[in-house]
Amino acid sequence: MVWIDLKRVPVALTIAGSDSGGGAGIQADLKTFAALGVHGTVAITSITAQNTREVRAVQDVSVDVIKAQIEAVVSDIGVDAAKTGMLHTSEIIEAVSEEISRYKIPLVVDPVMIAKSGAPLLKEDAVGSLIRRLLPVAKVVTPNAREAEVLAGVRIGSVEDARRAAKLIADMGPEGVIVKGGHMEGSESIDILFYQGDFIELRAPRLESRNTHGTGCSFSAAITAELAKGKDIREAFRVAKDLVTHAIMYGIPVGKGHGPLNPMASLYNESERYATLMRVVEAVRILEGIEDARKIAPEVGINVAMSLPYARDSHDVAAVPGRIHLVGRKLKATSYPEFGASDHLARYILTSRLYDREIRAAINIAYSDENLERLASMGLKVSWYDRREEPGEVKAREGATIPWGVRVAVERAGRVPDAIFHRGDWGKEPMIVLLGRDAVSLAEVVRSIA
Ligand SMILES: Nc1ncnc2c1ncn2[C@@H]1O[C@H](COP(=O)(O)OP(=O)(O)OP(=O)(O)O)[C@@H](O)[C@H]1O
Numbered sequence: 324m325v326w327i328d329l330k331r332v333p334v335a336l337t338i339a340g341s342d343s344g345g346g347a348g349i350q351a352d353l354k355t356f357a358a359l360g361v362h363g364t365v366a367i368t369s370i371t372a373q374n375t376r377e378v379r380a381v382q383d384v385s386v387d388v389i390k391a392q393i394e395a396v397v398s399d400i401g402v403d404a405a406k407t408g409m410l411h412t413s414e415i416i417e418a419v420s421e422e423i424s425r426y427k428i429p430l431v432v433d434p435v436m437i438a439k440s441g442a443p444l445l446k447e448d449a450v451g452s453l454i455r456r457l458l459p460v461a462k463v464v465t466p467n468a469r470e471a472e473v474l475a476g477v478r479i480g481s482v483e484d485a486r487r488a489a490k491l492i493a494d495m496g497p498e499g500v501i502v503k504g505g506h507m508e509g510s511e512s513i514d515i516l517f518y519q520g521d522f523i524e525l526r527a528p529r530l531e532s533r534n535t536h537g538t539g540c541s542f543s544a545a546i547t548a549e550l551a552k553g554k555d556i557r558e559a560f561r562v563a564k565d566l567v568t569h570a571i572m573y574g575i576p577v578g579k580g581h582g583p584l585n586p587m588a589s590l591y592n593e594s595e596r597y598a599t600l601m602r603v604v605e606a607v608r609i610l611e612g613i614e615d616a617r618k619i620a621p622e623v624g625i626n627v628a629m630s631l632p633y634a635r636d637s638h639d640v641a642a643v644p645g646r647i648h649l650v651g652r653k654l655k656a657t658s659y660p661e662f663g664a665s666d667h668l669a670r671y672i673l674t675s676r677l678y679d680r681e682i683r684a685a686i687n688i689a690y691s692d693e694n695l696e697r698l699a700s701m702g703l704k705v706s707w708y709d710r711r712e713e714p715g716e717v718k719a720r721e722g723a724t725i726p727w728g729v730r731v732a733v734e735r736a737g738r739v740p741d742a743i744f745h746r747g748d749w750g751k752e753p754m755i756v757l758l759g760r761d762a763v764s765l766a767e768v769v770r771s772i773a
Pocket residue numbers: 347437438439466467468503504505506512513514527528529530531532535536537538539540542564567568571
């Protein structure tokens with residue numbers, strides 16, 4: 324639960340370049356501020372003609388107009404925290420440093436040097452100004468590994484190196500230094516904060532995505548938004564890491580190069596929580612209304628599950644805790660639907676979504692030839708896997724059977740099928756799992772089968 328003070332909305336300012344492709348720079352910053360409930364203001368430093376592939380042109384805004392933007396915002400609206408992004412030249416860096424020092428605004432410096440596409444966004448001779456003029460007035464600086472190498476003058480090939488660089492950069496003035504691991508190797512993307520003599524390390528699985536344009540911008544904007552709310556650097560770091568990981572997971576597939584991340588992913592996800600839960604409630608009502616459910620109810624009970632549109636894990640999947648069981652001929656849910664209530668169906672849904680993002684719902688029913696025939700006669704595509712063919716190393720890993728089985732069934736069908744079955748194994752009841760976009764439509768299919 325977030326308590327919002329509507330009388331005092333926090334204000335953040337981004338001093339950065341415009342990205343015509345809408346993925347990085349000012350555009351990413353404003354989306355991120357909005358996603359975190361902070362009012363965003365801007366001082367544009369450069370206009371870039373840019374898309375997901377390249378930077379085609381750069382027009383710097385005059386130093387006077389950059390200063391005038393900051394002054395206009397600060398004098399009337401007030402700024403709780405600011406960030407810098409693309410500052411193309413020494414003159415721009417010096418002007419921004421001067422203005423920020425004048426107003427003593429907590430400042431996050433994202434030392435942007437090169438775009439994902441490889442284009443330089445900071446002139447080489449301006450690195451000195453960045454170090455001499457901007458780092459001393461920064462509260463937090465957020466270099467990626469390459470930028471940290473330039474600032475600290477050391478090579479970074481490991482987490483240890485990143486820690487060493489963070490310490491060296493901290494000596495240049497900022498209170499906190501975060502060296503980001505997006506450009507490093509390894510199965511995790513590891514970011515390191517050095518603050519008040521201590522290190523905090525945050526890890527996330529390295530996501531395989533083309534759509535990572537704007538990650539650095541959004542990350543520093545999220546830190547700024549949290550500082551504007553009065554949060555401490557460590558808390559701001561956690562929020563930023565979470566937001567960016569989710570935003571990369573649901574990056575926007577546009578353009579032929581690096582598409583933008585989606586800073587709104589978390590917000591959209593939360594906005595669908597109630598509607599999603601209500602679809603499960605409605606599906607349960609349909610199942611409980613079935614006159615004679617004996618042929619569809621498995622021994623272990625039925626469950627119905629539906630995921631949020633931007634689901635991260637099983638906590639974002641709603642289902643019935645304790646499942647739905649036969650009482651006489653009728654089905655009865657043992658309790659109200661909740662998020663995180665079925666790891667089992669969540670695995671079916673989350674694995675299917677790796678192939679087809681539209682899949683969000685699942686219901687398991689009893690396996691029988693008759694039930695399979697009904698599904699086929701309804702024109703539904705059915706696929707299967709055999710638990711006895713499960714490789715030893717998969718069996719040994721907790722929770723790995725279903726993702727493996729779903730992959731086998733999807734590859735066999737050439738797409739995510741409407742239902743996947745398996746014929747069981749020692750201690751495992753055979754089962755059919757229906758998959759689709761919506762829990763209510765699946766419950767209607769189950770009613771027809773019954
Ligand atoms: N493939 C990935 N999977 C998971 N997290 C990632 C990935 N790429 C980047 N990140 C995370 O995104 C954030 C930004 O990191 P990165 O090192 O990419 O910044 P950057 O290079 O400044 O970004 P940009 O290229 O947009 O300028 C960090 O929290 C980093 O861990």
